[in-house]
Amino acid sequence: MPIQYNFDLKNANTLGLPAVASHFLPLTDPAQLFELCQNPGLKALPWRVLGGGSNLVLPEQINALVIAVALKGRRLLREDDEAWYVAAAGGESWHEFVAWTLAQGWAGLENLSLIPGTVGAAPVQNIGAYGVEVKDCLYELTAYSLADGHARVFSAAECQFAYRDSCFKQAEAGKWLIGEVVFKLSKSASIKTNYGDIGQELAALGLPLSASAVAQAVINVRQRKLPDPAVIGNAGSFFKNPVVTAELRGQVLAAHPELVSYPAGPDHYKLAAGWLIERAGWKGRQLGPAGMYQKQALVLVNHGGATQNDIASLTAAVQADVKEKFDVELEAEPVWW
Ligand code: EPU
DSSP, rough: OOOOOEEEOOOGTOOOOOEEEEEEEOOOOOOOHHHHHHHHHHHOEEEEEEESSSSSEOSSEEEEEEEOOOOOEEEEEESSSSSEEEEEEESSBBBHHHHHHHHTOOOOOOOGGTSSSSSSTTTTTOOETTTEEEEGGGEEEEEEEEETTOEEETTGGGHHHHTTTTGGGGGTTSEEEEEEEEEETTOOOOOOOTTTTTTHHHEEEEEEOOOHHHHHHHHHHHHSSSTTTTSSSSEEEEEOOOOOEEEHHHHHHHOTTTTTEEETTEEEEOOOOOOOOHHHTTTOOTTTTEOOOSSSSTTEEEEOOOOHHHHHHHHHHHHHHHHHHHOOOOOBBBEEE
8 A cells, every 4th residue: 555654735735734644645446445444553543534625724743644535537327307417536626527517518517616626525515606505416425434444325315415514524524535426417407697796797708698608607706706726825715604593693784784694594694704704804914824815805815834823823813803893603614634
C-alpha cells in the first residue's frame, strides 16, 4: 500500500491553510479499504476522508491517516421514460461532472455549476445554489465502511438530507467513504431561473433558454461574486444562513426593516447571513491574515499565511458580533479537523 508520510496538504485545501498529514493515501480502488482495515498499525490511527478540500478547516499537524478519494469514472447506468440514471465516482470533479451531463443533453444539475469539490463530497453537505440542492437529483449512493470496508447503498431518504446537511455530517459522520453517487436526471426537468441574479444574467446573455444557458449564467454570477480559490484562499460560504423562529425574525426586523429573510417552514425564517455579517461591519474587514470577503460578506478569505487558529479567531469574532447586534447564532459551515 503506497502510504506517504508527512504529506503536505497546503495545496489540497482551498483555504490554503498550512497542514501536514502524518499518513496519506490516494485511494484509487475501494478494495484498498479492505487491506487498510487489516493493518493494525493504520487501524490504530484516526482516519479522515479527503475530497476536494473545499469545505475544510485544517490544523497544521494532522496525526491521522488521510485517505484522498481518487476514484474515477462516470457512466449512464440506464434510461427509462422518466429519467436518465447517471453514476459518477466519488473522486470526480463536481463541476466537470455537471458540464459532462449537460453536454450529453441531460439537464438538472445546471444550477450547481462551478461549485468546487468532488462528486463524493457533494451529498455530505447537500451542496446547493440558485434554488437547487444536490438532494433534488440524487437517487442513491454507495459508501464504504471505514470500519471494515464493506459497501452499503444509501437511498436518498436514508441520507437524511436537509439544508447543508445529511446523515454523513450527523449520525454517520466519520464512518463512510462515498465511492459512487447515482443521479436521477428527469427528462421533464424544469429550468429554474427565479433565484436572484440568474434571470437577469440570462437576459443579458441573450441565449435561447436551455439548461446550458442557465449553467453559463450561474458561472458568470459565481465568477463575479465569489473569489476563485486558485487566486485567494476560501471555502465558499463560511456560515450557514441561520434558520430562526418567526418571533426572533420579527425582533430583528423591527430594528432593521431592510433585513433579508425567506420563509423556511412553519413559523420559521432563514436569514441572509451575508446581510447580518455585512451589517455587523465585517464585509471586507480583516482580523490578522484572514477576513470576510469584500464582495460577499459570507465568504471567509485567507489573505495569505493564515492558520486554523486565525480562522478560529475570526469565526469567533464574527459570531460574537452578530450575536450581540442581532441575538442570532451563526453556525460555521465547513468541517474542522
Ligand atoms: N447579502 C448582503 N451582503 C453580503 C452578502 C449577501 O446583504 O455581503 C444579501 C444579498 O443582498 C442577498 C442575500 O444576502 O439579498 C443572499 O445573498 P446571495 O444570493 O449571495 O446568497 P447567500 O445566501 O449569501 C447562498 C449559499 C451559496 C449559494 C448562494 C446562491 C449558503 C450558506 N450559501 O449564499 O452557497 O451560492 O446562496 O444560491 O446557503 C456555499 O455554500 O459555499 C455557497 C457559495
